[in-house]
Amino acid sequence: MIPFVVNPVSRLKGEISLSGDKAIAHRSIIISALTPGSTRIENFPINKDCLATLEVLCRLGVKISKRNIPKRFSATLTVTGKGLFGLKPPSRNIFVGDSGTTLRLILGVLAGQNFTAKLFAGSSLTRRPMLRVTNPLRLMGAKIKAKVKPSATLALKTQKKKAEEYPPLAITGENLNAITYRMPVASAQVKSAILLAALYAKGKTTLIEPVRTRDHTERMLKLFKADLKVLKNKIVVKGNQELISPKRILIPGDISSASVFVVLGTIILEAQLLIRDVCLNPSRTGILGVLKRMKANIKVKSKKEKGKIGEPIGDILVKSSKLKATRVTASEIPSMIDELPILMVAACFADGETVFEGISELRVKETDRIRSMCVNLRKMGAKIIVTCSHGVERIRIQGIKKLNGAKIKSFGDHRTAMSMVVAGLAASKPTQIDDVSCISKSFPDFLNVLNNLMSA
Numbered sequence: 184m185i186p187f188v189v190n191p192v193s194r195l196k197g198e199i200s201l202s203g204d205k206a207i208a209h210r211s212i213i214i215s216a217l218t219p220g221s222t223r224i225e226n227f228p229i230n231k232d233c234l235a236t237l238e239v240l241c242r243l244g245v246k247i248s249k250r251n252i253p254k255r256f257s258a259t260l261t262v263t264g265k266g267l268f269g270l271k272p273p274s275r276n277i278f279v280g281d282s283g284t285t286l287r288l289i290l291g292v293l294a295g296q297n298f299t300a301k302l303f304a305g306s307s308l309t310r311r312p313m314l315r316v317t318n319p320l321r322l323m324g325a326k327i328k329a330k331v332k333p334s335a336t337l338a339l340k341t342q343k344k345k346a347e348e349y350p351p352l353a354i355t356g357e358n359l360n361a362i363t364y365r366m367p368v369a370s371a372q373v374k375s376a377i378l379l380a381a382l383y384a385k386g387k388t389t390l391i392e393p394v395r396t397r398d399h400t401e402r403m404l405k406l407f408k409a410d411l412k413v414l415k416n417k418i419v420v421k422g423n424q425e426l427i428s429p430k431r432i433l434i435p436g437d438i439s440s441a442s443v444f445v446v447l448g449t450i451i452l453e454a455q456l457l458i459r460d461v462c463l464n465p466s467r468t469g470i471l472g473v474l475k476r477m478k479a480n481i482k483v484k485s486k487k488e489k490g491k492i493g494e495p496i497g498d499i500l501v502k503s504s505k506l507k508a509t510r511v512t513a514s515e516i517p518s519m520i521d522e523l524p525i526l527m528v529a530a531c532f533a534d535g536e537t538v539f540e541g542i543s544e545l546r547v548k549e550t551d552r553i554r555s556m557c558v559n560l561r562k563m564g565a566k567i568i569v570t571c572s573h574g575v576e577r578i579r580i581q582g583i584k585k586l587n588g589a590k591i592k593s594f595g596d597h598r599t600a601m602s603m604v605v606a607g608l609a610a611s612k613p614t615q616i617d618d619v620s621c622i623s624k625s626f627p628d629f630l631n632v633l634n635n636l637m638s639a
């Protein structure tokens with residue numbers, strides 16, 4: 184491990200465009216693989232997680248050809264789809280790396296196949312809970328075996344340790360039944376797994392979300408002409424229908440990657456950044472609403488012409504800002520779930536106390552992000568407390584409008600690592616991060632994009 188040193192900057196100016204959105208990318212190749220004919224996918228992000236999904240599909244017999252475009256970390260793919268029932272049994276066990284989206288979405292697809300597949304995960308994903316997805320898939324009829332252990336995460340000290348399921352998993356697909364399922368956890372990965380399984384089910388599957396989560400799967404399925412209806416928190420999808428390829432998909436820039444630069448632009452003394460062609464799906468842009476409430480100097484310009492895949496898109500212009508504290512409520516959390524670490528950095532630079540409510544899901548990401556961010560930011564001088572009452576966890580950050588340099592850790596988590604690079608750039612002295620190689624999970628080009636801005 185080579186420690187990475189971040190030196191503070193006071194000026195930043197430039198324009199960037201980013202590789203395609205990771206969440207949309209996973210869905211684009213999975214759904215193309217289940218559709219007859221070929222689908223061309225542009226601006227596909229070349230990061231570890233998306234490559235894991237690509238690899239899994241190839242192992243299931245799908246042909247995917249890849250052509251790199253001038254941008255090093257984006258590619259144009261052509262997926263030759265197999266139709267719903269054309270996947271092949273894998274010749275050996277499938278490794279999904281540390282990509283939770285790959286594992287949970289693929290489980291949904293495998294639930295409807297007529298073969299068994301065994302799925303192994305990397306060290307961080309092996310610690311993440313799977314019952315939330317295995318439970319509904321079993322209700323639909325799939326046979327799943329998983330490693331059972333007492334739950335590793337205990338948000339509430341009073342809570343009894345429950346049995347939980349973890350990878351590795353073995354899944355045997357069956358003739359699935361449609362279900363009506365009220366989801367206990369707000370999770371787009373779980374919702375997507377059920378929606379994909381529902382394509383194989385007899386009858387109509389109805390899903391009810393506790394809070395709306397990112398809706399890329401619903402949008403992508405509609406793009407492929409699936410019979411799917413959304414009514415507030417309820418989604419109804421018909422089983423056994425053939426999908427029709429839109430032939431071409433252009434993935435808009437990743438809003439989670441953009442968010443790191445949006446916060447950076449607000450907290451650096453003299454900054455002006457333009458981020459082009461970002462996905463502005465309202466189920467993902469919670470961070471922009473919160474930052475606007477915090478009086479961030481952000482202008483969002485929506486575009487019409489590129490929204491062809493049913494996802495809104497636009498440019499974000501951000502300038503140095505004097506941030507004010509805000510309260511983020513539990514129902515807002517899913518729309519910014521991956522942006523909470525970077526929002527915690529923003530809160531350190533705000534005037535007053537910022538509160539994030541209902542944040543327990545952060546404990547089951549690539550690492551426990553409440554812990555990783557609190558440990559690191561406290562080392563840099565931040566004033567943070569975590570409280571829990573009536574089962575609701577809260578983070579309270581008293582803005583101090585500065586951070587000190589410190590020796591900190593990424594905890595092997597890409598979002599913690601990028602957030603702490605941003606904190607380091609805005610700190611008063613250099614910061615040393617133990618290892619930033621984990622950033623390649625979602626945004627391998629991050630440090631290059633940053634360096635180009637700094638040398639502009």
Ligand code: S3P
Pocket residue numbers: 205206284369370371372373375397520521544
């Ligand atoms: C994702 C959903 C979210 C998010 C993850 C990607 C997706 O996870 O944190 O990075 O692509 O559906 P959960 O569904 O577990 O909240």
